Amino acid sequence: MSAVTEDGVQRASAAEVGDGGRDGDEDFEEDEEDGFEFGDAEEAMQCVEMAGRSTGAGAMRAQAHDYEALAERKRKALAEEQPQREGSKRPRPDDLSEAEAATMFDQLMEGFGLRRKRRSKDGKKRGRKKGTKNKGSPEVIKKLGDATLLFAEEKFDEAIPILHEIVRIAPNLPDSYYLLGSIYSETGELDKAINFLMLAAYVSPKDASLWKKLIPLAKKKEDASLARHCILKAMRADPEDVDLKYLCGDMYRNLRDYQKAAEIYEQIVRIYPANVAVRKVAAQMYRECGQIDKAINLLEDYVSTQTTNIDWSVLDLLISLYLRNNALSEALKQIEKARLQLRSQQKLPIQLLAKEVICHAYLGDMKHAEIFLRDVHLEPSKDNTDVIKELATNLETMGLYEYAVKFYLMIGDVANHNAGSLYVDHKEMGNSYVKVAQCYMVLGDKRNAIPYFYKALQSMKDNIDIRLTLSSLLIDEGKTDEAVTLLSPPKNQELHSANTPDQHKPWWCDGKVKMKLANIYYNKGNLEDFVDTIFHPILETLNVEYANRKIKPMRKLPNTVLHERVKVLGEPRPDSIFQGLRPIASPGELQKANRAKKLIEKRAASNEELKPNDLRRTKQVPPVPDLLTNMEHHQLVLNLCRTLALLQRYWDALQIINRTLKLGNDVLTNDNKEELRSLGAQIAYRAPDPSHGFKYVRYVVQQHPYSLSAWNSYYKVISRIEDRFPHHFKYILRTREEKPDCVPPIIISGHRFTAISQHQSAARDYLEAYKLDPENPLINLCVGTALISLALGFRLQNKNQCIVQAFAFLYRYLRLCGESQEALYNIARAYHHIGLNTLAAVYYEKALAVEEEDHPIPKLPYEAGSCAQEDLRPGYCDVRREAAFNLHLIYKKSGATDLARQILKTYCTV
Numbered sequence: 016m017s018a019v020t021e022d023g024v025q026r027a028s029a030a031e032v033g034d035g036g037r038d039g040d041e042d043f044e045e046d047e048e049d050g051f052e053f054g055d056a057e058e059a060m061q062c063v064e065m066a067g068r069s070t071g072a073g074a075m076r077a078q079a080h081d082y083e084a085l086a087e088r089k090r091k092a093l094a095e096e097q098p099q100r101e102g103s104k105r106p107r108p109d110d111l112s113e114a115e116a117a118t119m120f121d122q123l124m125e126g127f128g129l130r131r132k133r134r135s136k137d138g139k140k141r142g143r144k145k146g147t148k149n150k151g152s153p154e155v156i157k158k159l160g161d162a163t164l165l166f167a168e169e170k171f172d173e174a175i176p177i178l179h180e181i182v183r184i185a186p187n188l189p190d191s192y193y194l195l196g197s198i199y200s201e202t203g204e205l206d207k208a209i210n211f212l213m214l215a216a217y218v219s220p221k222d223a224s225l226w227k228k229l230i231p232l233a234k235k236k237e238d239a240s241l242a243r244h245c246i247l248k249a250m251r252a253d254p255e256d257v258d259l260k261y262l263c264g265d266m267y268r269n270l271r272d273y274q275k276a277a278e279i280y281e282q283i284v285r286i287y288p289a290n291v292a293v294r295k296v297a298a299q300m301y302r303e304c305g306q307i308d309k310a311i312n313l314l315e316d317y318v319s320t321q322t323t324n325i326d327w328s329v330l331d332l333l334i335s336l337y338l339r340n341n342a343l344s345e346a347l348k349q350i351e352k353a354r355l356q357l358r359s360q361q362k363l364p365i366q367l368l369a370k371e372v373i374c375h376a377y378l379g380d381m382k383h384a385e386i387f388l389r390d391v392h393l394e395p396s397k398d399n400t401d402v403i404k405e406l407a408t409n410l411e412t413m414g415l416y417e418y419a420v421k422f423y424l425m426i427g428d429v430a431n432h433n434a435g436s437l438y439v440d441h442k443e444m445g446n447s448y449v450k451v452a453q454c455y456m457v458l459g460d461k462r463n464a465i466p467y468f469y470k471a472l473q474s475m476k477d478n479i480d481i482r483l484t485l486s487s488l489l490i491d492e493g494k495t496d497e498a499v500t501l502l503s504p505p506k507n508q509e510l511h512s513a514n515t516p517d518q519h520k521p522w523w524c525d526g527k528v529k530m531k532l533a534n535i536y537y538n539k540g541n542l543e544d545f546v547d548t549i550f551h552p553i554l555e556t557l558n559v560e561y562a563n564r565k566i567k568p569m570r571k572l573p574n575t576v577l578h579e580r581v582k583v584l585g586e587p588r589p590d591s592i593f594q595g596l597r598p599i600a601s602p603g604e605l606q607k608a609n610r611a612k613k614l615i616e617k618r619a620a621s622n623e624e625l626k627p628n629d630l631r632r633t634k635q636v637p638p639v640p641d642l643l644t645n646m647e648h649h650q651l652v653l654n655l656c657r658t659l660a661l662l663q664r665y666w667d668a669l670q671i672i673n674r675t676l677k678l679g680n681d682v683l684t685n686d687n688k689e690e691l692r693s694l695g696a697q698i699a700y701r702a703p704d705p706s707h708g709f710k711y712v713r714y715v716v717q718q719h720p721y722s723l724s725a726w727n728s729y730y731k732v733i734s735r736i737e738d739r740f741p742h743h744f745k746y747i748l749r750t751r752e753e754k755p756d757c758v759p760p761i762i763i764s765g766h767r768f769t770a771i772s773q774h775q776s777a778a779r780d781y782l783e784a785y786k787l788d789p790e791n792p793l794i795n796l797c798v799g800t801a802l803i804s805l806a807l808g809f810r811l812q813n814k815n816q817c818i819v820q821a822f823a824f825l826y827r828y829l830r831l832c833g834e835s836q837e838a839l840y841n842i843a844r845a846y847h848h849i850g851l852n853t854l855a856a857v858y859y860e861k862a863l864a865v866e867e868e869d870h871p872i873p874k875l876p877y878e879a880g881s882c883a884q885e886d887l888r889p890g891y892c893d894v895r896r897e898a899a900f901n902l903h904l905i906y907k908k909s910g911a912t913d914l915a916r917q918i919l920k921t922y923c924t925v
Contacts (some may be wrong), residue, residue, distance in 0.1 A: 059186030063179060063195075066210035155185045162194055171198045189219035196228075205236055216248065223253035230262065239599050242266070257283055264296075270599060273303040284313065291317065291326050298332060302339075311336050318349065325353060331366045343374045350374070365391065365399060369406040376413060384410075384418050393425070400426055400443055407450065416454040423447045423454070427470075445474035449481060461488050477522045483531055495535060502532040526552050526639035530651060542658050549655060550667065556637040557674035563634040564678065572614070580604075580611035643679045649687055656694050665702035669695060672711075696728070705732045706740065713746055720750070726759035730766070758784050758791070765797060774805040795828035796841060803845055818849060836865040840894045844901065852905045859902040863922065867893050896923050 158181050165174035175198065181191040196211035209232050216225040226249035233242035243266055250259045260283050267276035277300035283293045294317055301310035314333040318325075330353060337346035350371050354363055363371075368387060375383045393399045407422035426447040448471040455464035468485040475481060482501060489498040504523035522528060533549035536542075584605070642648045652675055659668035672695045676688065683691075696715045699708025712732045719725040733743050744767075750760045765780035778801040784794050802821035806814045825842055832838035843858030899922030906915035 059182050060179070062214060063182050063192075063211075066207060066214060152185070155181055155188065158184075159188075159190055159194075162191075166194060166198060169201070171202060174198060187218055189215040189222065189225070192218065193225065193228075200232065205232060208232060209236070209241070216245075220248065221252045223249045223256060223259075226252060227259070243599065255286075257286055268296075268300065273300045274306075277301045277304065277306070277309070281313065288317075291329055295329055295332060298336070302336065307336055307340050311340070325356065327364045327367065331364070331370065334367070334370045338370070338373065343377055346370065346374050365393065366402050369402045372406060373409045376410060376415060376418075381415070381418065388421055388425075404443075404447070407447075411450070411454065416457050420451050420454045423450045441474040445471040445478075449475075452484075456488075461491060464488060465492070479522050479525050479527060482522065483527060486531055486535075490535065495539060499532065499535055502528055502535070524638075526556070526637070530639060530648070533655075534651065537654055537658070542662060546655065546658055546662065546664070549651070550659070550671075552638045553642065553652060553655060554667075554670060554674075556639040556642045557671065557678060559635045559637040560643065560678050561674060566634055572611075574615070574618075577611040577615050580608050581615065582608075584608045584612065643675075643682050649679075649683060653687060653690060656691065660694060660698055660701075663701075665698045666707070668698055669702075669707050672698075699732050700728055705735050708732070709736075709740070709742060713742075720754055720757055723759065726763070730759075730763055733763075756787060758788050758794075761787070762794065762797065765801070769797075769801065769804070772804075774801050774808065777801045778805055790831060792828050792831040792838075795824045795831065799823075799825035799828060799845065803848060807849070821845070834861075834865075836862050836867040837892075837894055839865065840898050843898065847901060847905070852909070856902060856905050859898045859905070862898040863895050863902070867895075899923055 158177055162174045162177040162181065165171070165177070175195065178191045178195050178198075181188065185191070192211045192215035196208045196215060198208075199205075199211060200208035209229065212225060212229050212232070216222065216229065219225060226245045229245040230242055230249065233245055246259060246263050246266060250256070250263055253259065260279050264276050264279035264283070267273075267279060277297050280293050280297035280300060284290060284297055287293070294313055298310040298313045301307070301313070311333065314329055314336070318330060318333055330349060334346045334349055337343070337349070350363070350367055353367060357363065362368075368391065372383045372387050375381070393403070403422055403425050407419045407426075410416075410422060411419040424447070427444050448467045452464040452467035452471065455461070455467070465485065465488050468481055468488070471481055472478070472485070486498040486501050489495070489501065502523075504521075529548055529552050533545050536545035536548060639648070642652070652671065656668050656671050656675075659665075659671070672691050675683070676691055680688075692711045692714050695708050695711030699705040699712050702708060705712075709732065712729050716722075716725050716729045733740065736743075747760050747764055747767075750757065751764070754760075761780050761784040765777045765784070768774070768777035768780065778798065781794060781798040781801050784791075785798055788794055799821045802817050802824070805811060806817040806821065811817060822845065825845055829838045829842055839858050839862040843855045843862060846852070846855035846858065899918050903915040903918040903923075906912070906918065
C-alpha cells in the first residue's frame, strides 16, 4: 500500500509548490474523475473487517496474514498481465515515466481492492457534472439516516452493523466509512478512526473535509508522516484553502525545508497581500535558503506601498537583507525615507538607528556611532540587547575594536543600571565582557582585558576557555601565583561538584586546565606539584589511547546500526490498513535506510549471525585531547619523564616512556624518541629493578655497537639482574653473529660462562676476543684468570702447562699496563690463588710500593654532553688496602704475626 501514499504525496507536492492549483475547467474535471473505487462488495467488506479489528497480538498476526494474501493477489495479477522478459531488469521507481508510474499505481491499488475511476474523454462536456455518482439507492439512504440518528444518540453498537450493511450494498459510498470513523473517534479508538476516515478519503479524494478531519487525528497520534500526507492531499483537493497552506508552510518550516516553506508562504501572500506576518516569514525562509533577492522583492513590494503605519520589524528585516547583499545605499535610502515620514513626531526605532550606524561605519563615517553612544538610552529587554550585540559584532568584524568595546559595554551597563528589573541575562552579560576583553587583547591592551575576563567568570565559572586565556594574560603580566590560584581546584570541591551536572566533569578536572597548571608549576620549579598535577591525566590518556588502538574498525555494520537507520523509514503500522507513507527525511538518509533494510532482510534470509559486534566497545575520550599530535604536548611529556626520573619515581617514568614510544611512533620527532630512549636507559642504569628498562639500554648499544662506554653501561645493567635473562642471551648471540668483529659481546659472553663456573667455555670466548684485539690488557687478564680457574678443576690432566700459559697472559697484561698498581695486585692475587705465597708476597709488596692517582669514572653515552660534577672520592683507584689485607693473611699463615699486625696498622687503619 506504500505506493498509494507515495503517489498521493508526489501529486500533492506538485500542486502545492506550483501556482496554487489548476485553474482551467478541463483540468478541474479531469481531477474530479481521478478517484478510486472498490471492485465489489466482498473486497470492501474485507477492508472494513481489517480496519475494524483490534490491535492486539493475535489481530496483528491475522492482519499481517491478510496483507500477505492481498500481496499475493497483486503479484499474481502483475505476473499475468506483464510477463517477465528474459534478461530484462526491473526499472527503479525514480526512473519510471509518468504513464508507467500511473499504471503501476493502479495495479498496486487493485491488489488492495481499489481501482481508479476513469471515463472516456470522447464527447466530454466542459464544466462540472450535475449530481453525484455515489448518491445511493433509497434503501441505502434510509439505512444511512438510521445510522446517523443512532450515532447522534450515541448508540454506537447498534449503528456499526447498519453501516457494515451499507458498505455491503454500496461499497463506494464514502458516507458510511466517514460515519464509522466518527464513531471510533468518539469512542477513543484512534487507530480504527484513522483507518475508516482514510477509506472514506480515498473513495472520495476530492472531499477536502475528509482529509482535514484526519489532520488533527494524525497529530494526536504524533504521526508526522501521516499528518504531512493528509495535509498535502487536502491541499490538492482544495488548492484555495489558506488555512491548509498555513499548516503546510508550518510543516515544512518545522522540517527545515525552507525552500518549500517559502514558496507556500508566498502563495498565501499572493492571496492576502496585506498579511505582513506571513510576508515576513516568507522573506525569512528565503533568507534561510540563500535566496536573498527573492526575500528583498517580497519586502520591497510592501514597504514601497506604505506611507503611514510602517511595520518597523519589516523595514528592519529589509535593511538587514540589504546589508547582507552589501547594498548600503539602498539601506540608507530606506532609513532616510522612514525618517522623512516620521518628520519630527518621533525618533526612529532603535533597530533602525543601529542599522544606520552600521551602514555609515562601512562607509567610514563614525559620527553616527558617536551620536548613538551619546544620545541613545536603552530599556532592559532582550530585543534591545540583540540590537546592540549585532551592532558591536559588525564593528568588530570591520576591525573597529575601540567602538566595538563601547557598544559591548552598553549591554553590561544596561543590566547594571537596571539590576532590579525582571530582565537581567547574566550569560549575555558574561559574553559581552568576554568580547570586550578579546577586543582589548587585539588592541594589545592586556592589562585592561584582565578585569573583564574576571567579570565574565563571575557569570560563567565553568567556562574553561576564559580561565585558560586569563591565566596566560596573568603570566604575561608576572602574576604567576594569581594564575595558579585561578586554575587550582576550589577548597570545597564537593560543594562545587554538587552544582555541576552529572554528565559534565567540573572545570578543574579538564585536561587543558591541568596541562596549563602543570606548565606553570614546572616553570616555577615546583616539581612535586608539577608531577601531582599532570602525571595521572597523562597516564590515563595514554592508557585510553592504547585501548582505542585495540578497537578494530568494524568491517560490517552491526545490526543495531542498521535498525537505527531503518527507523528513518518509519515504524510499521500493524494497526493501519494504509502502509508505506513517505518518511520525513532527506534523500541521503532515505537511501541509507533502504540499503540498511535490504541488508537486514539479506542477513535474515541467510540466517547470518554476526559476532557480538553490537556490544563492541566504542572509543573513549581521553582526559588530555591531542596529547600525541600536538608538539607542545610532546614537550610536556618529556618534562614529566625527566622530573619523574629526577624524583626517583622510576617505574612511573618507565610507564610514560613505554606508552608514549609505542603510541607516538609515527608522530614523535626523532630527537624526542632518542631523548625518551636515552632517559629509559638512564632509569634502567639507576633503578633497583633494571629489567624493565633493558630494551632502552640495548637500544643504546645497537646505536653505538663499538662504544666501550655503551657496553659498560649495558653490562652493569645486566649484572644487576639476578635471574637468568633470556632476552640478554639471545641479543648477545645475535650480535656476535651479525658483528663477528665486535669484541665487547664476546667478552660479556665469557663473563657469563665465568659466572656459572664454565671456565673452559669462558676461556674459549676470551681467546676468540684475544685474536681480534691481542693488545687489550683486559682480554689478557681475562684469559689468564680463566686458564687458572680451569687448571684448578678436577678434569684437567696437564694442570702445570695450563698454569704456565695463564701466567704468560698475565705477564703480558702486566707489560701492557706498564706495571701499574692494579696489574701487580692481580699478578699477586693469581699466585696467591694457586698457593705460591712467596711469589704472591713479592708482588703484594710491589703493589704497596706504588701510589696510584685517582681517575674519573668513564661517562656513559647519554652523559657525554652533561655538565654534572665528577665523583672523585679519595682512593677510588687505589688498591693498597686490598693488597695489604691479603699480604697480612700470608704473613699470619706463615707465623709472622708481628709483620701481619704492622701491615694492617699501616694500610688498613682509618
